[in-house]
Amino acid sequence: MIRPFLPRKFPFIPATDVAGEVVEVGSGVKNLKAGDKVVGIVSYLTGGGLAEYVVVSEKLTIKRPQEVGAAEAAALPxxxxxxxxxxxxxxxxxxxxxxxxxxxxxxxxxxxxxxxxxxxxxxxxxxxxxxxxxxxxxxxxxxxxxxxxxxxxxxxxxxxxxxxxxxxxxxxxxxxxxxxxxxxxxxxxxxxxxxxxxxxxxxxxxxxxxxxxxxxxxxLFLIQKLAENLKYLVNLVKEGKVKTVIDSKYSLSKAEDAWPAKSIDGHATGKIIVEP
Structure with missing residues (x-):
């Protein structure tokens, strides 16, 4: 379970990309622990990223280097x-x-x-x-x-x-x-x-x-090697070879304002971020 920063996707797709800090791990988790800074993907089908705390699979979550902020990481996956x-x-x-x-x-x-x-x-x-x-x-x-x-x-x-x-x-x-x-x-x-x-x-x-x-x-219907490629992308951001451009940020309590403002009309420059 992590407390995330959340980018808003298209209005008909539940938010799926999150970044934040691990607050609790399940008994089967091997490579992550409470306190780790991470970025990950919630289920493509169900979403659920627009929440103060979310549950993500270890297979779709990677550690986030300190050089990459939570907001720019949340926009990436x-x-x-x-x-x-x-x-x-x-x-x-x-x-x-x-x-x-x-x-x-x-x-x-x-x-x-x-x-x-x-x-x-x-x-x-x-x-x-x-x-x-x-x-x-x-x-x-x-x-x-x-x-x-x-x-x-x-x-x-x-x-x-x-x-x-x-x-x-x-x-x-x-x-x-x-x-x-x-x-x-x-x-x-x-x-x-x-x-x-x-x-x-x-x-x-x-x-x-x-x-x-x-x-x-x-x-395009399917993207493969999610965790492997996400790690590669995060490293590119860390090295300054790729940058995340953030259009605007909204608090979780104002998340609905992010949708009609720019997401629905398609006029966002870069990504829209929703944060706790």
Missing amino acids: VPGLTALYVLTHHAGLKLDGTDKQANILVTAASGGVGHYAVQLAKLGNAHVTATCGARNIDFVKSLGADEVLDYKTPEGATLKSPSGKKYDVVIHCANSIPFSTFELNLSENGKVIDITPRPSAIWTYAVKNLTMSKKQFVP
């Missing part, structure tokens, strides 16, 4: 793991910078997953094009993006790289963009990874597979 998994598993990117340069597009790059995706992609020596609103262009550039498009402009709506590059991988963190728009801008074997797939995404995925298209559309 699901969005950070999503970005990392897409880049390393689906894009096949090596984050040590030894790979041949890939061209990557990140949509909604100022949001939770997007702001981590830009930073991780740059660690992998990728050329990153990103989309966001006009007010966040300088912010996304500060994360390392090579090109930034205002999604509300005609140029941004087409998703064309200003330098004319074709994308090898798209990390799609936004909504309501048809695959046909991406397809025009993909390299010969390019792929779009949709991190928030809707029913139409399943149809597109099926059609592309049935027609054996070289250009792929992949709905």
Whole structure:
């Protein structure tokens, strides 16, 4: 059981990411003890992170180094793991910078997953094009993006790289963009990874597979190696190679205010934190 700091996720997904201090452990716990500073993930299915105390599995909890604060750690698990998994598993990117340069597009790059995706992609020596609103262009550039498009402009709506590059991988963190728009801008074997797939995404995925298209559309449903990859991410934060950007903080008693304020309308820059 830990007393957590809590990031707020989408309104239809219970809060799952927590960081804090262990106050009690079960008899089967081997590697954690009361007083340990930790970061972990509550059940994806049931959530339960919006509470003063939460119960988490040892398998989904890691120790947090003192250099990484509770708030920045609490924002990291699901969005950070999503970005990392897409880049390393689906894009096949090596984050040590030894790979041949890939061209990557990140949509909604100022949001939770997007702001981590830009930073991780740059660690992998990728050329990153990103989309966001006009007010966040300088912010996304500060994360390392090579090109930034205002999604509300005609140029941004087409998703064309200003330098004319074709994308090898798209990390799609936004909504309501048809695959046909991406397809025009993909390299010969390019792929779009949709991190928030809707029913139409399943149809597109099926059609592309049935027609054996070289250009792929992949709905993301599962992230693997959670604890192992979370430890890797926390170390990147500790080393200053990746940063968590916190949009705003709310007390637990005002948690409901965090949702309509920015989470529901999708205008948060980075992550929203709920703290005891």
